Amino acid sequence: xxxxxxxxxxxxxFALAGCSSAAQVSNTGEGAAAVSFAGPGPQRGAGGAxxxxxxxxxxxKVYNEPDxxxxxxxxxxxxxxxxxxxxxxxxxSTTSQLERTIVGKMKGQISQDPKVNVExxxxxxxxxxxxxxxxxxxxxxxxxxxxxxxxxxxxLTYRANENKVYLRRAGSAxxxxxxxxxxxxxxxxxxxxxxxxxx
Numbered sequence: 024x025x026x027x028x029x030x031x032x033x034x035x036x037f038a039l040a041g042c043s044s045a046a047q048v049s050n051t052g053e054g055a056a057a058v059s060f061a062g063p064g065p066q067r068g069a070g071g072a073x074x075x076x077x078x079x080x081x082x083x084k085v086y087n088e089p090d091x092x093x094x095x096x097x098x099x100x101x102x103x104x105x106x107x108x109x110x111x112x113x114x115x116s117t118t119s120q121l122e123r124t125i126v127g128k129m130k131g132q133i134s135q136d137p138k139v140n141v142e143x144x145x146x147x148x149x150x151x152x153x154x155x156x157x158x159x160x161x162x163x164x165x166x167x168x169x170x171x172x173x174x175x176x177x178x179l180t181y182r183a184n185e186n187k188v189y190l191r192r193a194g195s196a197x198x199x200x201x202x203x204x205x206x207x208x209x210x211x212x213x214x215x216x217x218x219x220x221x222x
Contacts, residue, residue, distance in 0.1 A: 152214075191213065
């Protein structure tokens, strides 16, 4: 009887150990998800489409309306100003959404059936400072990662702390600490600051 009780206790211990191990795996998974969450930037619309922000330069073509066709920059408040149409909020919209907004503003006033095409002529730049060799403002390109941004700025100085990089997303006042080992994506208007390593 005693032997059977010992066997049952031993089996119970194995079961508890298995639960603990499963909990650790689950927590690790959640931690990994939280880390990877640092990658996606805020400028993503439905289906992953890029959403516009201040500093983006747009090429807008209004068919049969040469006075409205041209390039327009999204200002710091998130608006563009079109002749005869006025101020239109662009920030937070995809190019397709902005096309529909412009059509809605024009319809019945400038044209009964306006045809509008919006393209991104140039993205807002990103900014990188701190312990890089060539700090400053650089043009954004789709797919840019944190490592790419550092390479664009000439690489790290010998004082750089690769595990303490401050990233502030466009439109946000908060900084998050990331590492160069993480695959973090950089977006237009982002600010990157590489911290110094203390020996």
